[in-house]
Amino acid sequence: MSTLVERLCPDGPPTPAERVPPLVADSGLAVGDERVVDVLASLSQTWLGARARADHPELAALGFFLRPAQLTAMRAELTGSGDGVRRPVGLVLHHPPSNVDAVLGYAWALSALCGNRNIVRVSGRAGALTARILDDIATAFATADPVLARTQLFVGHPHDDEVTDALARSCDLRVIWGGDQAITDLRRAALPAHARDLVFPNRHSLAVVNAAAYLDAPGWQRARLAAGLCDDVLPFDQAACSSPRALVLVGAQPTATAAWRDLRGRIRAEVDGRDLRLDPAMAVEKRVRGYGLAADGVAGTVEFDGEVMTYLGVPDPARLPRDWLGAGVLAIARVDECGDLAALLTDRHQTLGHFGFGREELRALCRSLGSRRLDRVVPIGTALTFDRHWDGHDLLHEFTRHTTISGWVTDAQ
Amino acid sequence: MRADRREEYSLTDQQRADRLLPVVRERVRDHRDRCAAYDRILTAIDTSGHPGTGLAALPWLPARMFKTHKLRSVAEHEVFRVATSSGTTGERSRVFLDQAAAAEQSRRVASAFRTVLGPARLPMMVVDTRPRLENGAMAARTASVVGLLPLGTDHTYLVDEDGRTDPRAVTEFLGRHPTGRFLLCGTTVMVWHHLYPLARDHGIDLTRAVLVHSGGWKRLHEGGVDDATFRSRLAEVSGLTEVFGYYGMVEQLGTIFLGDSRDDTYYCPDLAQVIIRDPRTWSEQPVGVPGVIEVISALPTSYPGNVVLTEDLGVVVGIDDGERPGRRFRVLGRLPRAEARGCGDAGGGPR
Numbered sequence: 001m002s003t004l005v006e007r008l009c010p011d012g013p014p015t016p017a018e019r020v021p022p023l024v025a026d027s028g029l030a031v032g033d034e035r036v037v038d039v040l041a042s043l044s045q046t047w048l049g050a051r052a053r054a055d056h057p058e059l060a061a062l063g064f065f066l067r068p069a070q071l072t073a074m075r076a077e078l079t080g081s082g083d084g085v086r087r088p089v090g091l092v093l094h095h096p097p098s099n100v101d102a103v104l105g106y107a108w109a110l111s112a113l114c115g116n117r118n119i120v121r122v123s124g125r126a127g128a129l130t131a132r133i134l135d136d137i138a139t140a141f142a143t144a145d146p147v148l149a150r151t152q153l154f155v156g157h158p159h160d161d162e163v164t165d166a167l168a169r170s171c172d173l174r175v176i177w178g179g180d181q182a183i184t185d186l187r188r189a190a191l192p193a194h195a196r197d198l199v200f201p202n203r204h205s206l207a208v209v210n211a212a213a214y215l216d217a218p219g220w221q222r223a224r225l226a227a228g229l230c231d232d233v234l235p236f237d238q239a240a241c242s243s244p245r246a247l248v249l250v251g252a253q254p255t256a257t258a259a260w261r262d263l264r265g266r267i268r269a270e271v272d273g274r275d276l277r278l279d280p281a282m283a284v285e286k287r288v289r290g291y292g293l294a295a296d297g298v299a300g301t302v303e304f305d306g307e308v309m310t311y312l313g314v315p316d317p318a319r320l321p322r323d324w325l326g327a328g329v330l331a332i333a334r335v336d337e338c339g340d341l342a343a344l345l346t347d348r349h350q351t352l353g354h355f356g357f358g359r360e361e362l363r364a365l366c367r368s369l370g371s372r373r374l375d376r377v378v379p380i381g382t383a384l385t386f387d388r389h390w391d392g393h394d395l396l397h398e399f400t401r402h403t404t405i406s407g408w409v410t411d412a413q
Numbered sequence: 414m415r416a417d418r419r420e421e422y423s424l425t426d427q428q429r430a431d432r433l434l435p436v437v438r439e440r441v442r443d444h445r446d447r448c449a450a451y452d453r454i455l456t457a458i459d460t461s462g463h464p465g466t467g468l469a470a471l472p473w474l475p476a477r478m479f480k481t482h483k484l485r486s487v488a489e490h491e492v493f494r495v496a497t498s499s500g501t502t503g504e505r506s507r508v509f510l511d512q513a514a515a516a517e518q519s520r521r522v523a524s525a526f527r528t529v530l531g532p533a534r535l536p537m538m539v540v541d542t543r544p545r546l547e548n549g550a551m552a553a554r555t556a557s558v559v560g561l562l563p564l565g566t567d568h569t570y571l572v573d574e575d576g577r578t579d580p581r582a583v584t585e586f587l588g589r590h591p592t593g594r595f596l597l598c599g600t601t602v603m604v605w606h607h608l609y610p611l612a613r614d615h616g617i618d619l620t621r622a623v624l625v626h627s628g629g630w631k632r633l634h635e636g637g638v639d640d641a642t643f644r645s646r647l648a649e650v651s652g653l654t655e656v657f658g659y660y661g662m663v664e665q666l667g668t669i670f671l672g673d674s675r676d677d678t679y680y681c682p683d684l685a686q687v688i689i690r691d692p693r694t695w696s697e698q699p700v701g702v703p704g705v706i707e708v709i710s711a712l713p714t715s716y717p718g719n720v721v722l723t724e725d726l727g728v729v730v731g732i733d734d735g736e737r738p739g740r741r742f743r744v745l746g747r748l749p750r751a752e753a754r755g756c757g758d759a760g761g762g763p764r
Contacts, residue, residue, distance in 0.1 A: 278693070280705065281749045284475055284692065284724065288475045288477045291457075291474065291475065292478065294453050294454045295484070296450070296453075300456075302459070304459060307694075
């Protein structure tokens with residue numbers, strides 16, 4: 001018997017995989033479709049609401065991203081009068097990550113705004129936030145134009161080649177949010193000749209602070225930086241690809257030491273003010289990883305600052321660990337100047353959070369990277385802020401097809 | 414009787430603390446001298462994980478370090494035996510023993526169990542399959558049985574390769590040993606799923622048996638079977654009343670935390686101590702308050718496993734108030750493993 005696909009939203013009976021794509025066969029949506037804009041605007045309102053915000057702060061960010069002004073601007077861009085026309089790509093199959101639940105919301109919303117039919121595969125390991133997002137979408141669909149329920153579908157299914165194949169066969173665009181293994185596995189299911197993949201492989205990120213600029217900054221600015229670092233580090237168990245795992249201080253040794261001493265104290269104050277709890281398994285995990293790096297000679301010091309934060313002093317910046325080290329762990333290293341950062345950046349670095357550097361310094365750093373990937377250079381505190389540009393892709397462009405038009409005669413009035 | 418219970422389990426909590434502290438401190442120093450990776454760890458860490466005084470102030474290693482790293486305090490050519498265990502995730506802990514350490518750990522296992530088995534080796538039935546090497550390694554479950562084999566004679570295995578039990582093997586065994594005590598051993602789960610139905614369905618008389626068993630209770634608890642049920646049902650169907658659990662781990666090979674004769678609490682041997690830590694503050698929990706189990710043993714000399722933080726949750730239920738002196742503790746279950754839910758799971762995992 002073939003594996004059945006669970007229909008999570010809109011809900012329906014378990015369905016054989018080959019009968020899932022026809023459920024979203026209605027091709028009645030246009031790019032920037034008003035009916036989609038209405039639903040997204042109402043979801044935005046829900047997610048910006050006090051209750052949602054209290055349960056899941058990540059939802060507020062999603063709600064803010066989908067605020068009416070932003071929707072209007074994106075809609076205008078999609079439907080604008082360039083030298084051509086943007087249209088939906090067709091059926092988009094999404095494999096969002098199970099760790100950063102909110103990505104499911106962003107990716108689906110942008111693709112729906114582009115007028116696509118969407119099938120979103122919800123991971124069985126997804127957490128409470130995903131369940132909340134699906135609930136809210138189901139509620140919104142209930143009062144929305146029925147075209148939504150005929151074009152958008154969230155499904156669950158066990159890992160099963162038959163199901164993966166059946167869904168892949170019918171899509172025009174497949175979106176896979178890493179990691180590398182998942183991408184490799186899912187790519188075994190062939191797409192139709194015309195279809196393509198948009199993949200987000202394993203990435204990692206780091207934060208850099210200009211030590212001298214930090215010491216020159218007024219107290220309020222230092223405190224804001226500490227809060228920003230916490231915003232970047234603490235959500236999603238620090239496991240998002242844009243979560244910084246290392247903090248590199250740039251400057252001479254005494255300056256860097258003084259800056260770090262001050263910043264560390266401010267992070268502690270910030271964390272203490274947030275009243276966070278670390279679950280016991282995570283506390284042990286952090287010890288295993290930190291002790292392991294000490295055993296390997298990578299970390300010269302392993303310091304636990306309160307219950308939440310752990311700092312690994314890495315004397316040789318070239319050996320900065322890149323793997324996930326648990327929630328609330330920063331590897332701390334120092335380099336002399338901004339240009340030295342280039343040597344630390346690998347092809348897998350995605351986001352560089354920065355403080356205290358000039359525009360030209362950052363541009364020169366990026367230029368010196370050659371073809372190595374680094375997609376985002378953002379102020380510390382905004383590493384996790386989702387943008388329609390992600391991993392170097394403009395999602396509004398990826399989620400639409402562009403028909404070029406040239407050689408026209410003037411339209412009749 | 415050459416070995417009685419005073420020999421392995423004789424010290425009060427205070428006596429134990431006094432005797433162990435200098436020995437384990439010396440071991441820690443010694444391992445630092447001879448195991449560079451261990452020394453690097455102790456140099457790097459602060460004291461936040463082991464606040465307290467005396468034994469509690471000794472720095473522990475998470476048990477999983479023995480899965481991720483090769484930690485040994487003897488030269489490679491001195492390694493006589495590598496003991497491994499597989500965790501639930503499939504990674505194996507590796508513990509390196511030189512000849513002296515291997516001999517000492519066997520002696521300790523023997524003398525620990527002699528306190529309940531008596532000095533003579535007893536005829537022995539194993540509630541498992543005959544140990545077999547698979548790709549050069551032994552399954553963890555069988556490995557735990559192998560350590561007990563020297564305790565017995567006429568080793569008889571009750572489970573065949575296909576997982577079936579053979580009532581004839583038991584009848585024949587009992588025929589060969591018509592009088593006197595005999596030893597039964599196996600994991601708790603195997604005893605419940607194989608020995609119990611066998612005894613029940615075939616009316617096997619186990620009144621002369623002494624059972625030693627160990628291993629997780631999770632599957633049994635899920636089926637509504639706790640220690641009291643385990644004991645009473647086995648007694649009902651077979652007359653088996655001498656039942657001892659034990660707790661131990663490959664990371665402290667040879668250190669046997671032996672169970673109470675009536676319930677599921679354990680006692681520390683004289684060369685070991687147990688500390689329950691609050692996983693948030695890491696300070697020692699008072700009696701009755703659960704936390705993460707840390708085990709301290711003087712035994713490891715060839716690898717730095719004297720002070721180990723397990724991934725088990727437990728609670729000290731009493732001190733110097735049981736069948737044996739010292740701390741009496743209960744194991745409450747496994748600490749769930751923290752998952753690296755990295756941007757790496759899009760397609761993964763069954764629902």
